[in-house]
Amino acid sequence: MIPLRWISLGLVASLWLATPVRAGTFVQPFTSSGICGDFDVAASLSDPNTFASSPHCTPLCRMTVSDCKKLARKIASCYSSYFSTTGDFEKRNCAEQQPASAARDCKAAVSAATKVIEKKVDATRASNFTSCETWGTNCQATCAH
Amino acid sequence: MTLALTLRCLSPGVLAALLLAGPARAGSFGDPFQAASVCGQADVETSLVNPYIAFASSSHCPALCKKTEGACKALDAKILSCYSSWNATSAAFANRNCAERTPASAVRDCKAGVAADQKSGEAFIAAARTQDVKDCEGWGATCQMNCP
Numbered sequence: 261m262i263p264l265r266w267i268s269l270g271l272v273a274s275l276w277l278a279t280p281v282r283a284g285t286f287v288q289p290f291t292s293s294g295i296c297g298d299f300d301v302a303a304s305l306s307d308p309n310t311f312a313s314s315p316h317c318t319p320l321c322r323m324t325v326s327d328c329k330k331l332a333r334k335i336a337s338c339y340s341s342y343f344s345t346t347g348d349f350e351k352r353n354c355a356e357q358q359p360a361s362a363a364r365d366c367k368a369a370v371s372a373a374t375k376v377i378e379k380k381v382d383a384t385r386a387s388n389f390t391s392c393e394t395w396g397t398n399c400q401a402t403c404a405h
Numbered sequence: 406m407t408l409a410l411t412l413r414c415l416s417p418g419v420l421a422a423l424l425l426a427g428p429a430r431a432g433s434f435g436d437p438f439q440a441a442s443v444c445g446q447a448d449v450e451t452s453l454v455n456p457y458i459a460f461a462s463s464s465h466c467p468a469l470c471k472k473t474e475g476a477c478k479a480l481d482a483k484i485l486s487c488y489s490s491w492n493a494t495s496a497a498f499a500n501r502n503c504a505e506r507t508p509a510s511a512v513r514d515c516k517a518g519v520a521a522d523q524k525s526g527e528a529f530i531a532a533a534r535t536q537d538v539k540d541c542e543g544w545g546a547t548c549q550m551n552c553p
Contacts, residue, residue, distance in 0.1 A: 286463045289473040297445030324437045327494040334487040345476040
């Protein structure tokens with residue numbers, strides 16, 4: 261099942277790309293933000309009881325949380341670059357396709373949409389950090405030592 | 406199928422298999438990071454639009470081709486950086502397993518096996534990076550050739 265927060269990020273992106281002011285004569289070269297991977301790293305982790313038998317269970321749980329966040333941060337950085345790049349191309353389209361008087365409004369609309377997506381990426385990253393921490397809490401709860 | 410194509414097509418799966426199949430990874434606790442594919446699709450060029458028509462109608466076609474090529478490389482570097490971290494993480498857990506579960510006499514060999522696997526993973530990522538950069542440049546060159 262696709263997480264709700266993931267759908268919402270995709271929805272924002274698709275709304276943005278579907279807006280009429282974005283229409284131009286050249287297409288976006290990048291066709292899918294999916295190349296950046298699966299934002300929800302915690303969902304890909306094994307069961308939190310994975311270290312239960314280890315005498316170093318607690319530090320291993322902490323290590324996993326830290327690495328989970330590190331990967332989530334890198335994936336978020338990729339999404340951020342992706343949307344920033346697509347925004348740049350949309351602005352080029354504005355400059356090229358719109359009458360001069362409309363180009364400014366077009367670019368402003370693209371900038372506003374880019375900001376919305378950036379906020380969404382930030383919020384998703386924060387939410388995924390929380391998921392990593394929740395995994396860690398559940399992991400530590402299974403530690404015997 | 407060429408080696409390059411094989412690497413591009415199978416990179417996440419092969420990488421994961423390379424890292425998880427090594428005997429040095431066997432231990433009593435599992436690596437919590439199950440799938441390198443969380444890091445995405447490294448061969449960014451394959452996700453780009455057709456370079457023959459991408460910007461052919463634009464008066465700024467060459468600049469747009471160049472910009473796309475640069476962005477292709479930049480995104481690829483970010484994705485491969487994630488794979489590299491994943492590889493290091495996997496090795497770190499495997500080393501912990503060596504220290505914890507293997508008889509003391511075998512710890513050194515176990516860790517050496519982990520180091521070899523990690524090195525192999527890094528070499529794989531480096532090769533993918535080299536190929537992906539070439540692919541991005543190839544896309545850019547084809548794009549420019551089709552500019553008006």
